[in-house]
Amino acid sequence: MAQGNDWQVERGVGLLRRVFPLLRVLARDGTGRDRAGNRRLTYAQYAGLVLVGLFNPVLTSGRSLVAASGLKTVRRLTGGGRVSLGSFSEASSVFEPRRLEGIAAQLRTKWHQQRGRRLPRGKLGDVPDTLVERLIAIDGTVFTALPKLAADSDRLRQWRLHVALDVTDRTVHSARLSEEPSSPGDSEPTQAAAMIREHPTPGLYLLDRGYRSVRLLNSVHEAGGDYITRLNRNDGRVVNNDSMNLNKPSAAAREIGIVADEWIEFGGSRKASSNHPIRRITVIPPADRPSAARQGRPRTDQTGRDELILATTLIDQPAERIVAMYEQRWQIELFFRFLIHTLGCRTLISAKTAGVEIQLYCAIIASLLLALATGRSLTLREHEMVCHYFSGWANEQELLQTLEKPPP
Numbered sequence: 015m016a017q018g019n020d021w022q023v024e025r026g027v028g029l030l031r032r033v034f035p036l037l038r039v040l041a042r043d044g045t046g047r048d049r050a051g052n053r054r055l056t057y058a059q060y061a062g063l064v065l066v067g068l069f070n071p072v073l074t075s076g077r078s079l080v081a082a083s084g085l086k087t088v089r090r091l092t093g094g095g096r097v098s099l100g101s102f103s104e105a106s107s108v109f110e111p112r113r114l115e116g117i118a119a120q121l122r123t124k125w126h127q128q129r130g131r132r133l134p135r136g137k138l139g140d141v142p143d144t145l146v147e148r149l150i151a152i153d154g155t156v157f158t159a160l161p162k163l164a165a166d167s168d169r170l171r172q173w174r175l176h177v178a179l180d181v182t183d184r185t186v187h188s189a190r191l192s193e194e195p196s197s198p199g200d201s202e203p204t205q206a207a208a209m210i211r212e213h214p215t216p217g218l219y220l221l222d223r224g225y226r227s228v229r230l231l232n233s234v235h236e237a238g239g240d241y242i243t244r245l246n247r248n249d250g251r252v253v254n255n256d257s258m259n260l261n262k263p264s265a266a267a268r269e270i271g272i273v274a275d276e277w278i279e280f281g282g283s284r285k286a287s288s289n290h291p292i293r294r295i296t297v298i299p300p301a302d303r304p305s306a307a308r309q310g311r312p313r314t315d316q317t318g319r320d321e322l323i324l325a326t327t328l329i330d331q332p333a334e335r336i337v338a339m340y341e342q343r344w345q346i347e348l349f350f351r352f353l354i355h356t357l358g359c360r361t362l363i364s365a366k367t368a369g370v371e372i373q374l375y376c377a378i379i380a381s382l383l384l385a386l387a388t389g390r391s392l393t394l395r396e397h398e399m400v401c402h403y404f405s406g407w408a409n410e411q412e413l414l415q416t417l418e419k420p421p422p
Contacts, residue, residue, distance in 0.1 A: 037057075270297065
């Protein structure tokens with residue numbers, strides 16, 4: 015964090031007030047059937063209570079949020095009165111979760127204006143800025159609603175959150191939620207294709223193995239985008255491409271473990287095969303040792319050494335640059351860790367799909383609020399200090415001292 019007052023850390027109420035004027039646009043949502051005007055819990059208040067819970071680790075359930083809704087400060091902050099448990103439980107089936115996307119987009123715009131365009135160089139070395147600016151990591155993670163009764167332990171409800179993360183500023187570009195196990199229409203490649211269509215400009219997408227679909231890769235190419243995706247060892251067939259020759263791996267490439275750079279055709283049939291040149295790069299980390307226990311796995315070579323196999327449309331970049339760019343996919347894993355372990359989303363306040371989706375959208379909004387208030391993403395210890403400060407256990411000086419220390 016910058017020294018001095020470059021970034022001002024606001025009080026809890028002041029921080030949350032940034033978003034409440036934006037939430038007011040939701041005030042009339044879900045009131046179409048309420049012709050008598052009896053509804054007291056508005057969408058703005060419901061989302062506000064969820065946000066309050068994300069900044070207070072004590073509030074870990076819907077019941078605790080309902081109990082806190084009667085507190086004077088919470089009432090003033092959320093703009094409503096005390097909420098009944100029945101109204102709170104029903105709300106998740108009345109309100110439209112994706113209405114929160116617009117609020118997250120407005121906060122993201124403010125974050126861009128405050129932060130400016132700073133590219134994460136790190137290990138990217140000499141990768142051109144024109145490529146770094148296009149990096150979008152796409153992945154998903156599973157959330158589970160714990161059963162209320164031990165007898166229901168075999169009926170766990172699970173959802174997968176799919177996220178497209180802008181690597182340059184570590185903010186969510188788009189997100190979608192699907193139930194697990196997924197239906198064919200909600201598969202990982204289908205959800206990724208939907209998020210890619212929402213992107214205003216063709217990106218350079220970093221994908222994990224779960225998204226290695228011929229149709230998805232073809233659609234990215236047809237839309238003018240590029241990708242770097244991970245494959246299994248047996249994916250693709252080596253082909254000759256006389257019109258485009260690949261250079262042998264350079265000394266720098268061999269140093270990081272690149273052992274092959276070749277053209278492949280991906281897909282199992284003429285109807286579903288790649289319609290564009292695909293380059294496959296195989297990496298075996300030099301420090302990795304053969305292991306008989308890992309032999310035969312789809313992600314290892316014949317001796318049991320771990321393999322990183324990448325497929326890409328980038329035909330004019332050195333192999334080592336492509337590997338360096340793919341390593342940035344780890345940013346989305348860090349975001350999921352922040353969402354689950356730092357903001358506490360491993361505990362769900364609803365067992366309904368819409369309620370889970372609202373909670374996760376609010377968590378994305380909370381991550382943007384913290385970035386706006388502090389100028390960067392926070393570690394778990396720093397977020398704990400923010401919660402201590404909001405609860406009155408830490409003063410402003412102690413909070414600033416914590417945030418001014420460089421992350422470990």
